[in-house]
Amino acid sequence: MNPRQLLFITFLLLQTQAFAQTSLHGQVLDERGMPLPGANVQIKGSYDGATSEQDGSFQFETSATGSQVLVFKFLGFKTQELSISLDTNSLQIPLVKLIEEITEMNSVTITAGAMEASDEKKSVVLRPLDIVTTSGAMGDIVGALQTLPGTSTVGNDGRLFVRGGDASEVGIYIDGLRVGNAYGSTTANVPTRTRFNPNIFKGTFFSTGGYSAEYGQALSSALSLNTKDHSLRTQGDLSIMSVGGGYSQTLANDNQSISLTANYFDLKPYQKLVKQDFDWERAPYGWDVELSAQQKLKKGGLVKVLARTEAGGMQLWQAQPGEDGRGMFVNLHNKYSYAQSNWRNSYENGWSLFGGLSVSSNKDDLIIDSIPLERKNLLSHAKFTAIKDFSDRISMKVGTEYFIHNYSEKLQLEKQERSFEEGETYLFTEWDWYLSKKLVLRGGLRAGNSQLAKQTWVDPRISLAYQISEFGQVSLATGQYHQLPIENFRVIDPSIGNSKSKHLILNYQYQKDGITFRAETFYKSYEDLITFKGNTNNPSQLQNAGSGYARGLDVFLRDRNSIKNTDYWISYSFVDSKRIYNQYETKVQPDFAPKHNFSLVVKHFIPTLKSQLGTTYSFNDGYKYTDPNQSGEMNSKTKSYQSLSLSWSYLPKPNLIIHFAVQNVFGRENIFGYSYASKPNEQGVFESLPTGQPAPRFLFLGIFLTLSKDKTANNLNNL
Incomplete structure (x- = not known):
């Protein structure tokens, strides 16, 4: 073979290998x-x-x-x-x-006992805007939440009552930090409201039971309010209202924002125009100043500061059954301050850290029938939480928190004082396991220790959710919850221990194209409730001897799609609740737990009139009370509670809102119970007086003007 042939064969083999x-x-x-x-x-x-x-x-x-x-x-x-x-x-x-990739938007979420108001989560029930536009709520966060299932309207109180539990069984948090004295101070049978402006919050998480191991010291419910991360723009907001006025100034850039708000209210001019059923010596009045600031950090962190101080008061005469004259004189003056700061950051390695500190200070100066009384309550809360996302399937949350609680009562003239100081330590952990995007399991443990009660306890909690169809899912939640007694009990006997409840909740939720439907059944047991001899004004022999239960069904339907420019929701709750508690010796239906509760909220926008019309109808079947003229406990019941409220919001210009609202339009005389004389009269009858509303109806007119370079900005843009 000559060299030329050898070269040809070699080239041919190389070509064959190259194209193999x-x-x-x-x-x-x-x-x-x-x-x-x-x-x-x-x-x-x-x-x-x-x-x-x-x-x-x-x-x-x-x-x-x-x-x-x-x-x-x-x-x-x-x-x-x-x-x-x-x-x-x-x-x-x-x-x-291949393994499914699970994200927040495609995964199932746990909805048993959980209702959110947010623009960021897919499973929300309300939006932040709903809080301020619900007719009858008058801008109060709790007023809007009372239209949701699981809640009861107690018109002479104003606080949040959930599933057969009283208002003290609801824990309120701002950015995960506990708020002490979250409601304004008031006197007996004068309704109150939450202290904080809803405009500062971007979302609300409201649990009617079965809530996270991150929260504790609440037998029934947790309400978590989350403040805005950053204000959108520099602007000023002026409010002129029938009960007062205020101004807020916000300064903002890409990395930081700060808002300073001042308000003043005085119902005296209003009460001169609108007839009142209460005998006011001095109508309620007050002022508040609030600071909110946010700062973005270089490495993605965020620092928030919220501070608020306020003062106010009222004077009134409270008629007493069986007595002539104006009755008992009550003079209340309150000073309150709240401050908190928190920091959070997320890291590329899957860790997210949170740290915060809050202080709540409340002081009430009371004069009851010429007897001066001083009450002080100081609550400090420190918290640290770490979250680790090991993958899109497994997430862990661990944390610790510490409370310092100081409370005192002082009779000024007698120079008698009683008080207590408490330190509480908590550890908690919670794990989420996404077994698939259709099935999630959450397990948690919360451990607590009370120095004063000398108690240590551990609460297990577990919940799961399974997607049964494209738009429907079921959730199940169960857990154990402890709560130390309220201050006016602990100050009498500081060593008294926890009460305990256990929750079992089954939930079905359907969401599609602006329609949300929820049906939920629940059972809640109570152990070690506080009982005493005497009455609530002068209790004695306190002990953890009470028990009880609450069971029932909640139904909720919201539709933003079927009727053009109309948004409505319907809530119904059935609650069967009985307990041995306070001075009662038998299991009774509490006076704050009506069996049937119904709400209808409708909002309709009319573009040609630049107006939104709203209405809210609330109903319950009445409140139980004890008539000493009959045998037994909680032996009587009031007529049903009914209230129809209307509102009109008019936007003549993008930066100007005029809002008018009427609560209890028809002036229905709602009765919440009766107070009885301590002794029978000459005929052997215990005389009584009804506990009713301050006035047949409440009217509100507000003008809200926004001053900004952006002429389309208004108060609603903050939500």
């Missing part, structure tokens, strides 16, 4: 072993690849050789890589199973 092809074939499945048609299979760094067929199989050829990486991609699943060696003409790829 390797055939790859295999199959792509999901975690359950079902085929994934349309999955992309490709050799990394090349254009060689294929798309899987209907049965998940794929096949393609490549000229690549040696060690390579095969990449598998499919929308909604985690990308997977497989190392291969291309040293044969045909390569069978091992069976490949």
